[in-house]
Amino acid sequence: MADQPDIVVRARGLRKQYGERVAVDGVDFDIPRGRCFGFLGPNGAGKTTTLRMILGLTPASAGTLSVLGLPIPERAREVRARVGVVPQGDNLDPDFTVEENLQVYASYFGLPHRALGARIERLLEFAALSDRRRSKTEALSGGMKRRLIIARALINDPELVVLDEPTTGLDPQARHVIWGRLSDLRARGTTLLLTTHYMEEAERLCDELVIMDQGRILAQGTPRALIQRHVEPEVIEIRSDPETALARLEHQSDCRLERMGTSLYCYTRDGRPLIDSLQEDHGITFLHRPAGLEDVFLKLTGRELRD
Amino acid sequence: MSTVWKVPKTRRGAFAVLRRNVLVWRKLIGPAMVMNFGEPTLYLLGLGFGLGAFIGEMSDMPYLTFLASGIIASSAMTTATFEGMYSVFTRMVPQRTYEALLATPLEVDDILAGEMLWCATKSLISGVAILAVAGILGVLAGWQSLLVLPAVFLTGLCFAGPAMAMAAVARNYDFFNYYFVLLITPMFILSGVFYPIDTLPDAVQGVVWILPLTHAVALCRPLVSGQPFNDPMLHIVVLSAYAAVGYYLAVVLTRRRLLV
Numbered sequence: 001m002a003d004q005p006d007i008v009v010r011a012r013g014l015r016k017q018y019g020e021r022v023a024v025d026g027v028d029f030d031i032p033r034g035r036c037f038g039f040l041g042p043n044g045a046g047k048t049t050t051l052r053m054i055l056g057l058t059p060a061s062a063g064t065l066s067v068l069g070l071p072i073p074e075r076a077r078e079v080r081a082r083v084g085v086v087p088q089g090d091n092l093d094p095d096f097t098v099e100e101n102l103q104v105y106a107s108y109f110g111l112p113h114r115a116l117g118a119r120i121e122r123l124l125e126f127a128a129l130s131d132r133r134r135s136k137t138e139a140l141s142g143g144m145k146r147r148l149i150i151a152r153a154l155i156n157d158p159e160l161v162v163l164d165e166p167t168t169g170l171d172p173q174a175r176h177v178i179w180g181r182l183s184d185l186r187a188r189g190t191t192l193l194l195t196t197h198y199m200e201e202a203e204r205l206c207d208e209l210v211i212m213d214q215g216r217i218l219a220q221g222t223p224r225a226l227i228q229r230h231v232e233p234e235v236i237e238i239r240s241d242p243e244t245a246l247a248r249l250e251h252q253s254d255c256r257l258e259r260m261g262t263s264l265y266c267y268t269r270d271g272r273p274l275i276d277s278l279q280e281d282h283g284i285t286f287l288h289r290p291a292g293l294e295d296v297f298l299k300l301t302g303r304e305l306r307d
Numbered sequence: 308m309s310t311v312w313k314v315p316k317t318r319r320g321a322f323a324v325l326r327r328n329v330l331v332w333r334k335l336i337g338p339a340m341v342m343n344f345g346e347p348t349l350y351l352l353g354l355g356f357g358l359g360a361f362i363g364e365m366s367d368m369p370y371l372t373f374l375a376s377g378i379i380a381s382s383a384m385t386t387a388t389f390e391g392m393y394s395v396f397t398r399m400v401p402q403r404t405y406e407a408l409l410a411t412p413l414e415v416d417d418i419l420a421g422e423m424l425w426c427a428t429k430s431l432i433s434g435v436a437i438l439a440v441a442g443i444l445g446v447l448a449g450w451q452s453l454l455v456l457p458a459v460f461l462t463g464l465c466f467a468g469p470a471m472a473m474a475a476v477a478r479n480y481d482f483f484n485y486y487f488v489l490l491i492t493p494m495f496i497l498s499g500v501f502y503p504i505d506t507l508p509d510a511v512q513g514v515v516w517i518l519p520l521t522h523a524v525a526l527c528r529p530l531v532s533g534q535p536f537n538d539p540m541l542h543i544v545v546l547s548a549y550a551a552v553g554y555y556l557a558v559v560l561t562r563r564r565l566l567v
Contacts, residue, residue: 018567057409057566059310073310077412085410091403095331104330107323108411156411 468553
């Protein structure tokens with residue numbers, strides 16, 4: 001793989017099976033350096049299992065995997081020395097303060113003590129936690145904890161940062177702060193690999209992504225390319241009285257219809273005729289918007305997001 | 308399957324894990340010291356003086372010396388067992404500290420080696436406290452009693468391994484009651500801490516010599532009391548074997564639990 005220096009993670013036929021259940025079903029992907037690469041999919045799609053295999057923490061059932069040019073799992077230890085990990089949940093050390101969490105974590109990498117002070121200072125600033133350095137981690141809000149976990153993942157100045165659902169459970173403001181920090185990181189050339197089930201997050205952050213469901217990769221590309229390739233550019237979402245709307249839409253020939261819960265989605269190249277006709281009926285609430293990743297996702301998986 | 312059974316390889320990282328635990332312990336040093344000094348003081352004063360007044364000498368030494376040299380070994384056992392089960396389980400499961408550790412270059416082998424060193428260090432701290440109390444009570448043979456400390460450390464290692472193996476398979480804290488009731492408490496009572504084991508029936512003696520605490524007591528008692536040794540190499544080998552097998556088992560079971 002030495003002739004492929006720009007590929008940070010390369011997977012071929014990667015598979016993980018637990019007894020009868022196939023968690024990851026033979027996936028192939030290449031993650032280029034300096035990009036933000038996303039795994040988008042519902043819970044149980046196999047995203048976390050894929051990340052764990054990349055880190056050498058879950059042995060693959062089949063397939064080959066190399067990270068930073070090194071084979072996994074054989075050289076996983078060296079790889080983890082050069083990778084930062086943001087786990088799905090909070091696993092900060094509750095016995096230590098904010099600053100001590102960073103110091104102690106650095107010791108696990110065997111980092112020399114000398115340069116550490118300045119680096120920890122920078123990371124506290126990056127996480128906007130300089131004034132909370134002596135707080136116990138339990139005293140931090142969810143957003144602060146997340147920021148500290150991200151700072152902790154950067155302690156070894158990693159080439160690749162792996163984030164497992166970095167903003168799940170955060171309020172919108174905290175989420176925006178995290179997005180800002182991740183964009184900063186990418187701007188500095190750090191490769192980011194993140195899993196998410198938030199379409200907005202994937203659309204905002206990812207240069208390239210794969211859509212995963214039931215252990216398989218359904219589609220891969222830039223968010224824009226995925227949208228162009230898989231769905232019509234406009235969506236009219238009808239949110240009330242789908243029965244009446246359905247009857248009305250029977251006559252609309254250039255419209256692909258999908259029904260999801262109580263909403264009706266009409267995908268089309270030109271929404272104007274339909275909008276004109278819907279506006280005559282005041283009982284109908286509808287939303288006209290450009291197609292997004294969510295539409296791609298719904299089309300590809302053919303069902304609602306699961307919990 | 309083969310990766311789970313792979314022979315453990317420990318590296319420098321084990322000391323980072325040991326250091327983490329030392330740093331946490333330093334924060335809670337007050338209650339830790341009360342535990343370390345208070346318990347042996349109570350045992351030695353209460354049982355040593357109270358029972359000692361009736362017993363006088365046991366195995367050619369004052370009962371207080373006999374008891375102190377037994378308690379130093381049994382305390383190494385309980386200290387390492389508590390740390391290896393409850394604390395290791397806490398870090399492995401509810402607190403998810405191991406998940407954070409495994410995202411670094413550390414591996415299960417290093418983490419558990421560090422934990423084991425820490426368990427033995429805690430045993431050592433308890434040993435120092437008991438020696439200090441025993442010294443104040445004037446029951447030590449002299450400065451050579453300090454030589455018991457390496458034996459206490461080895462005893463700590465010996466009990467840390469099996470305790471961590473229990474932590475690796477535990478679903479909850481209650482599970483540890485089995486281990487305490489079925490193994491630790493019988494050893495505490497049968498392994499010669501309170502009375503010499505040659506008073507036990509022959510058949511029981513045979514079983515008792517399989518137990519690691521019996522060897523720990525047999526190793527510690529002459530060092531504390533200044534009496535001649537009996538088969539020290541045998542005791543060291545048995546304790547080391549328990550330590551090594553326990554560590555290996557703990558590593559295998561922890562890999563099976565965490566690296567899936």
